[in-house]
Amino acid sequence: MVIKAVKGVKDILPKDIGKWRRVEDSAREVFGRYDYREIVLPIFEKSEVFVKSVGETTDIVQKEMYSFLDKGGDALTLRPEGTASCVRAYIEHSMYHPKGTVTPLFYIGPMFRRERPQAGRFRQFHQIGAELFGTDDPAADAEVMHLLMTFLKTVGARKPKLLLNSLGDDKCRPAFRQSLVDFLANRKESLCPLCKERYETNPLRVLDCKSETCAETVRSAPTIDSFWCDDCADHFQKVRKALYGLNIEYEINHRMVRGLDYYSRTVFEVTASGLGAKDAVAAGGRYDALVKKSGGPDVPAIGWAVGMERLIESIGDSAGEKTNDTAPDICIVHLGERAHGEAFRVAGLLREQGRKVLCPYRQTSMKKQMGRADKSGAKLAVIIGEEEFNKKTMLVKNLSTSTQKEHPIGDIRKIAAEPPA
Numbered sequence: 001m002v003i004k005a006v007k008g009v010k011d012i013l014p015k016d017i018g019k020w021r022r023v024e025d026s027a028r029e030v031f032g033r034y035d036y037r038e039i040v041l042p043i044f045e046k047s048e049v050f051v052k053s054v055g056e057t058t059d060i061v062q063k064e065m066y067s068f069l070d071k072g073g074d075a076l077t078l079r080p081e082g083t084a085s086c087v088r089a090y091i092e093h094s095m096y097h098p099k100g101t102v103t104p105l106f107y108i109g110p111m112f113r114r115e116r117p118q119a120g121r122f123r124q125f126h127q128i129g130a131e132l133f134g135t136d137d138p139a140a141d142a143e144v145m146h147l148l149m150t151f152l153k154t155v156g157a158r159k160p161k162l163l164l165n166s167l168g169d170d171k172c173r174p175a176f177r178q179s180l181v182d183f184l185a186n187r188k189e190s191l192c193p194l195c196k197e198r199y200e201t202n203p204l205r206v207l208d209c210k211s212e213t214c215a216e217t218v219r220s221a222p223t224i225d226s227f228w229c230d231d232c233a234d235h236f237q238k239v240r241k242a243l244y245g246l247n248i249e250y251e252i253n254h255r256m257v258r259g260l261d262y263y264s265r266t267v268f269e270v271t272a273s274g275l276g277a278k279d280a281v282a283a284g285g286r287y288d289a290l291v292k293k294s295g296g297p298d299v300p301a302i303g304w305a306v307g308m309e310r311l312i313e314s315i316g317d318s319a320g321e322k323t324n325d326t327a328p329d330i331c332i333v334h335l336g337e338r339a340h341g342e343a344f345r346v347a348g349l350l351r352e353q354g355r356k357v358l359c360p361y362r363q364t365s366m367k368k369q370m371g372r373a374d375k376s377g378a379k380l381a382v383i384i385g386e387e388e389f390n391k392k393t394m395l396v397k398n399l400s401t402s403t404q405k406e407h408p409i410g411d412i413r414k415i416a417a418e419p420p421a
């Protein structure tokens with residue numbers, strides 16, 4: 001029996017890596033424009049890092065985490081998302097010092113959730129995420145959304161559309177939650193099985209359930225905006241004004257909540273065409289209480305994450321395929337047993353000098369090798385046969401003009417530094 005990859009995980013093959021590289025390179029470049037610094041976080045953490053912050057009643061924690069006891073008996077979890085780890089690191093390394101410091105961070109890497117296998121969902125998936133610690137300025141909310149939209153446009157996501165809401169805060173959300181529970185109390189029977197559970201544990205999530213009957217049921221449900229306290233309403237208006245100033249189009253959706261417990265005030269999602277209409281390519285929000293709740297100082301924060309698989313699906317096949325497939329600079333053509341060894345010695349020297357070199361392992365006919373060199377797009381061929389080997393020379397052929405010249409083999413460094421025209 002051949003062993004295959006685990007269900008729900010996949011290999012990213014060399015033929016696809018160009019797109020992945022391009023997305024990651026663009027992310028690093030765009031983050032740089034906003035002065036975000038990269039942080040590389042561990043792939044597993046103590047389970048409590050996620051249970052506490054993501055929320056015990058969320059789908060992620062209840063059903064989807066890869067948690068295990070290691071050989072020492074420690075309860076560990078493969079990270080299902082990046083924010084909780086980022087907050088843990090932010091506190092552990094006292095990145096809030098000195099007081100008032102604003103800390104913009106980003107990360108790129110795999111996440112793990114045991115989701116039901118379905119199209120476009122993977123149990124190991126990849127995210128690019130941004131986290132901005134240290135400010136509750138509404139301008140920061142607009143700026144992180146601007147950063148996200150700029151990144152999505154730079155990589156060529158098709159028609160990204162921003163959806164915006166505010167979930168209120170600890171002051172005003174409890175009243176909304178109660179009003180929603182009251183509303184759902186005598187409509188429980190029309191909810192899907194999952195939402196019947198959510199009604200007890202996490203009623204806000206009923207609002208963005210993807211089942212048709214739940215969507216119908218909550219159509220006349222109360223919405224958060226009529227419960228906002230003055231501060232939350234004011235914050236939302238200022239965020240909208242700042243978005244307007246940045247020329248960012250968005251749609252307000254007061255039924256949008258997020259699948260994680262830690263969000264407060266601003267939440268947002270981005271959908272893109274080429275994906276199912278209900279699937280977001282990116283999502284994020286403000287989490288002003290999380291750092292304190294996790295044992296740190298009272299520092300507000302906001303962030304988002306992009307799902308790389310979905311983003312790459314949305315970009316389609318048009319872009320970036322060939323990133324890793326550039327033509328070689330030099331092809332080596334060799335004939336004869338002794339020339340074989342010499343060819344690889346020369347290839348090694350050229351590569352040390354920064355040249356991209358193709359050198360075949362198997363010697364076919366001179367004609368076949370030259371045909372391959374012509375097709376490769378290389379500028380030069382270096383030809384070493386028995387005769388050249390004996391004379392300690394090589395033929396250097398310009399593949400576009402077809403002119404060739406014999407050089408002493410000792411010239412190889414010179415040719416590497418300055419290939420003849």
Ligand SMILES: [Zn+2]
Nearest residue numbers: 192195209214
């Ligand atoms: Zn439902």
Ligand SMILES: [Zn+2]
Nearest residue numbers: 169172229232
């Ligand atoms: Zn409020």
